[in-house]
């Protein structure tokens with residue numbers, strides 16, 4: 001795997017829906033765990049969709065591992081990035097292993113046997129869940145199965161060519177144990193690949209040493225080497241908070257107060 005390659009955006013100006021523009025002049029991401037933060041409607045999911053290659057109108061603005069999206073076939077692009085979209089419900093009746101069989105062009109029974117001791121399957125505790133139809137699972141259980149598919153899609157032993165993991169609100173529905181496992185796992189794999197995750201766990205991001213991107217109205221309004229570099233004015237601007245709702249903790253980082 002080439003670890004020094006990264007994702008580049010140059011002059012991404014795209015109108016996915018009438019009245020909404022994604023407008024990013026330049027952005028360069030290296031291996032690392034990037035938090036993508038912003039208020040509801042800021043454009044985080046739309047940006048992730050662009051980076052996943054869902055809009056061919058944006059391909060000229062995007063480069064992955066020094067290759068323009070426009071020079072890659074859909075199959076090549078699909079193998080360069082893994083993507084967890086926001087999930088709400090399962091639309092048809094398939095089991096988790098059947099879903100994985102589609103992802104990996106394999107058979108459910110082979111995958112069940114091959115993956116039972118995989119770190120991701122064990123960490124997310126999905127071995128039993130993957131046997132059940134996805135629509136019969138709880139929201140958090142289903143999220144763990146979809147996460148399993150995304151994480152396996154960028155596993156070095158399965159897809160060594162994958163350099164980008166896009167996650168849209170991966171913590172939604174997860175209980176605390178699986179959230180903690182996921183954070184540790186993402187920290188680990190982000191030494192090798194670029195992980196870009198939107199979420200609303202702002203206090204977690206603010207406390208972290210990971211890079212953060214702030215979005216507002218379809219644009220990036222801040223790029224920080226660590227969550228701890230984000231200041232009160234950025235939070236007020238990005239989330240429309242009142243400064244009295246933000247406190248400075250341990251002489252180290254801002255936190256949004258709950259009282």
Ligand SMILES: Nc1ncnc2c1ncn2[C@@H]1O[C@H](COP(=O)(O)OP(=O)(O)OP(=O)(O)O)[C@@H](O)[C@H]1O
Nearest residue numbers: 017018020038039040041042043044045046047198
């Ligand atoms: N299918 C759609 N048709 C029209 N407008 C849409 C559609 N999906 C999203 N939008 C609009 O595009 C803008 C960006 O939405 P997006 O889902 O990217 O925001 P987000 O930052 O991911 O928000 P959230 O934190 O609520 O998930 C919003 O103004 C939203 O209303």
